[in-house]
Amino acid sequence: LICLACKMPCAPLTALCPAPQILLILTALVVAAAFTGLGIKWAEEWKSARISLQATGPFLHIGTVGGMTLLAWPLASFIYRTRNTGLRVFLLLVYWAAMIALYLAPLGITSPCIMEENQLPPKPALVGHRGAPMLAPENTLMSLHKAVECDVQVFETDVMVSADGVPFLMHDEELTRTTNVQAVFPDRAAQSTAFNWTDLQQLDAGSWFLERRPFPTVQSLSPGDRNETTQQRIPSLEQALEAAKQSNISIMFDLRPENHSDYQNFVNITLGVILQSGIPLQQVLWLPDGFREDVKQQAPGVQQVYGRKRLKNEKEPVLHVNLPYQDMSSEEIREYRQDNISVNLYVVNQPWLYSVLWCSGVSSVTTNACQVLKEMKHPIWLLPSSTYFMIWIVVDCVSFLIIIWAFILLK
Incomplete structure (x- = not known):
């Protein structure tokens, strides 16, 4: 081309x-x-471009300088062959402008992992996204226990209330994806809140995990884990609170669906179960925005977690925020950390992403891959600024010399 x-x-x-x-x-x-199609299909993924560049910026710079340096050979060959002086000058100007921009690019590269070793913040705590969904069916007691084995500090889940007033763990508004409701109740609509607790207990909440294999890790489950998976039932919030209390971990949840006509009653029922469970209230992290003030009055010890950034004229100090990792820059994370605001970002599964957020100083991350992130003892890479400066200068100097050599040699 x-x-x-x-x-x-x-x-x-x-x-x-x-x-x-x-x-x-x-x-x-x-x-x-192709790019248009990818842009439509991966619209959400493009939001990760900024943080991806933070993770790879220094290495992309070195690679791009190397590629542009190699381009000096065909460019010099063409310039010496063509008799069009104007084209020669134009190509040389464009090429050297691009090279100078690349040589100076590190002045604009900001990566949180360019820091001294003694400046590295503590390792972010792990929040199990619906438990450990790569190792067990989501939102089950097995998933909670697997998350505990991964050393998570918080079990993140979703709560709904049955038709007869029993809060239970379920993410989807319909039971179809994570239960065998169509086989047990083929003639009924699968809306989660339309079933009473007795009916919900008849459903298999685990076998779908083995059949659909939502993650590749399902293939490596032991025979014992496979057998335990088939025995999973939908747990009640009371059972989950007891398990969290016994394991000494916190529980963070959304109460769904927020647009339900009886939502205020759902809030009151859920609070009643929490208060009766005996779990220390500081281990309960409350996410729903609806009727938050009522929750503060009835259970002042419950930790309030906000799904938004703090406001300029906040009436009460925000102590915990829970946001998508794309929505917060490294600078904002550091600012919140200095102000003693706990920042949890979701959903973080890749070690490279966890590394960047670790360097940024995030408090915790919600993850599906707790078994992977648990094993990380250090960010994937960490470069002292002096070392990166030295690499930058050496790469630029070597590149410049190679380009000059290419033009002299081909002449």
Whole structure:
């Protein structure tokens, strides 16, 4: 494509295609269409671009400098062959402008993991997203126990209230995905809150995990774990609170569905179960925004967690926030940390992402992969600023010398 764009001799391409310009245009159109399709399909993923660059910026810089340095050979060859002086000057100006920009790029690269070892914040605590969903069916007691084995400090879950007033663990508004409701009650609608507790207890909440294999880790389950999985039932909030109390971990939950007409009653029922459970209230992290003031009055010891950033004129100090990891910059995380605000970000499964957030100083992360992040004793990479400065200067100098050598040699 470079040969075609510069109208350089490219006999092999011309022999294969009588109209290389058409090939170039078609290639450009296909690439544009592909990126458009990816942009639509991965709209949410693009939000991660900034933090991805923070993780890879220093290495991308080195790689890009290396690639542009290698480009000096074909460029020098073309410049010495062409007789078009204007084109020569234009290409040289564009090339050296790009190289100078690359040489100075580290001035604009900010990565939280460029720091001294003694400046590294404590390792972020782990919050089990619906337990340990890579090791057990989500929102079950087995998942909670697996999360405890992963050293999580908080069990994150979702609560709904049955038709007869029993709070239970369930994320979806319908029971279809994580139970066998269609087999047990084929003639009934699968809406979660429409079932009473007796009916809910008849449902198998584990076998779907083995059948659908939502994560590759399901294949490596032991025979004992597979057998335990098939015995899982929908747990009540009371059972989950007891298990959390026995394991000495906190529990954080959303109360769903928030648009339900009887939501205030759901809040009161849930608070009643919490207060009767005997769990220390500081181990309960309350996420729902609806009727939050009532919760503060009835259970002042419950920790209030907000799904938003703090406001400028906040009536009461915000002590805990729970946000998607894309919504907070490293600078904001550090600012919140200095103000003693606990920041939990979700959902973080990859070690590279966990490393960047660790360097940024985040308090905790919600994860599906607690068994992976548990084993991390250190961020994937950590570069003292002086070392990165030295690498930057050496790479730029070597690149400059190679480019000059290429132009002299080919002349």
